Amino acid sequence: MFRTGEKPFQPAVYSSVVPLQWDLAYLSTDSETGKDYLRWMNLAMAFANENRWHMMRVVIGIVKRLAEKYAGITELECSKPISCHHNYAAYEEHYGKKVWIHRKGAIRAGDGELGIIPGAMGTYSYLVKGKGNPESFLSCSHGAGRIMSRHAAKAQFSVDRTINDLKSRGVFLGKQKKLDVSEETRFAYKEIEFVIANELDLIEPVKRLKTMAVVKG
Numbered sequence: 001m002f003r004t005g006e007k008p009f010q011p012a013v014y015s016s017v018v019p020l021q022w023d024l025a026y027l028s029t030d031s032e033t034g035k036d037y038l039r040w041m042n043l044a045m046a047f048a049n050e051n052r053w054h055m056m057r058v059v060i061g062i063v064k065r066l067a068e069k070y071a072g073i074t075e076l077e078c079s080k081p082i083s084c085h086h087n088y089a090a091y092e093e094h095y096g097k098k099v100w101i102h103r104k105g106a107i108r109a110g111d112g113e114l115g116i117i118p119g120a121m122g123t124y125s126y127l128v129k130g131k132g133n134p135e136s137f138l139s140c141s142h143g144a145g146r147i148m149s150r151h152a153a154k155a156q157f158s159v160d161r162t163i164n165d166l167k168s169r170g171v172f173l174g175k176q177k178k179l180d181v182s183e184e185t186r187f188a189y190k191e192i193e194f195v196i197a198n199e200l201d202l203i204e205p206v207k208r209l210k211t212m213a214v215v216k217g
């Protein structure tokens with residue numbers, strides 16, 4: 001499971017298209033600024049998508065090479081990849097009208113569409129199938145979601161405690177800079193099982209994935 005964003009674009013692009021001091025409540029998509037914003041948003045989404053595909057190609061290549069070298073496996077079949085955006089806007093038809101849907105903290109969950117709902121570092125994640133519920137505008141959650149800010153998590157959980165917690169769960173941590181690791185401790189997020197149980201009207205769980213290793217920047 002790969003998660004990528006558009007961070008490099010955020011300060012340079014979005015705030016130069018729509019300066020923060022404008023303090024906008026909304027932006028007309030017919031205006032030149034609105035059109036510009038959408039162009040940049042689409043570029044950022046394509047950039048994040050390309051990053052995911054690139055990482056996946058590299059990792060699959062490594063797994064294939066090592067499987068052949070150490071286990072003599074030459075035929076490895078991968079299931080169809082699932083790729084979904086979160087934190088974006090899309091122009092869609094809902095209740096018979098074309099409207100802009102902001103999926104902030106959400107992914108699309110159209111009828112039969114596959115999606116990914118990650119839990120937290122070292123917990124479980126879910127592959128899900130959308131039910132196309134119109135009441136959520138064909139959306140579901142994009143993750144467990146935080147119950148604590150990064151700052152609070154760092155203050156409350158020591159680096160050692162977070163690293164030992166991962167070790168005790170048999171999870172390998174690939175992270176060079178350890179000092180900020182507690183920002184992402186699983187205790188800073190809601191229980192993924194609770195979150196999934198509360199959106200069964202929006203999605204059907206397809207697979208529960210256990211984390212074996214987590215790599216963070």
Ligand SMILES: Nc1nc2c(ncn2[C@@H]2O[C@H](COP(=O)(O)O)[C@@H](O)[C@H]2O)c(=O)[nH]1
Pocket residue numbers: 118119120121122123124125142143144145146184189211214
């Ligand atoms: N399985 C993992 N899930 C994670 C990890 N870090 C975050 N998360 C979950 O993903 C969502 C989305 O992240 P966001 O930063 O875009 O909000 C978040 O709510 C968590 O539930 C991880 O390392 N492994």
Ligand SMILES: [Mn+2]
Pocket residue numbers: 105
């Ligand atoms: Mn988020």
